[in-house]
Amino acid sequence: MKKSFSFHTQFFLRIFLIAVVVNTVVASAQVLHNTDFSFADLLQVVFLTFRISLFLFALVCILLLLIALLATQDREKVFWWLMLIGLSAIGAVYLLFDTLFMQYKDQGGIFAAIAAFAMMVSLASQYQLFHHYNISSE
Numbered sequence: 001m002k003k004s005f006s007f008h009t010q011f012f013l014r015i016f017l018i019a020v021v022v023n024t025v026v027a028s029a030q031v032l033h034n035t036d037f038s039f040a041d042l043l044q045v046v047f048l049t050f051r052i053s054l055f056l057f058a059l060v061c062i063l064l065l066l067i068a069l070l071a072t073q074d075r076e077k078v079f080w081w082l083m084l085i086g087l088s089a090i091g092a093v094y095l096l097f098d099t100l101f102m103q104y105k106d107q108g109g110i111f112a113a114i115a116a117f118a119m120m121v122s123l124a125s126q127y128q129l130f131h132h133y134n135i136s137s138e
Helices: 007-032 037-070 075-096 108-126 126-130
Strands: none
Touching: 007 037, 007 108, 037 075, 037 108, 075 108, 108 126
C-alpha cells in the first residue's frame, strides 16, 4: 500500500533536497575554483560539502518545519517568515562551522553566503506550492 507524505513533509523534503544539491554544487565549485586538485581530491571536496550540507540543512529544515507546523497566520506570511528565519539560521549555522572550510578558503563568510543563497533558491522554488496548496483537501 502506497503511503503519501503530508503537505508539510513533502514541502520540507523538497526544500531540503534542493538546498543540499545547490549548496554542494556551488560550495564545491568555490573550493575548486583556480586550484589544481586531482580527481580524488575533487571527489573528496564534493563529498565533504555534501555531508556538511546534509547535516546543517537538516538542522535548519527541521526548525522551519516546526515553525510551519506551529504557525497560525496565513500561508503567505508564514512563507516569508520561513524565508527570513531560514536565511538567518543557515547563515548563522554555517558561520559556526566555518572552521571546517578554512583549509580550503581563507574567506570568512563565503560559505555562509553560499548556504543562504541555496536556502533562498530552495524556498523560492517552492513558493507556488506553499502559497496555493489546499491543505484542507488532505
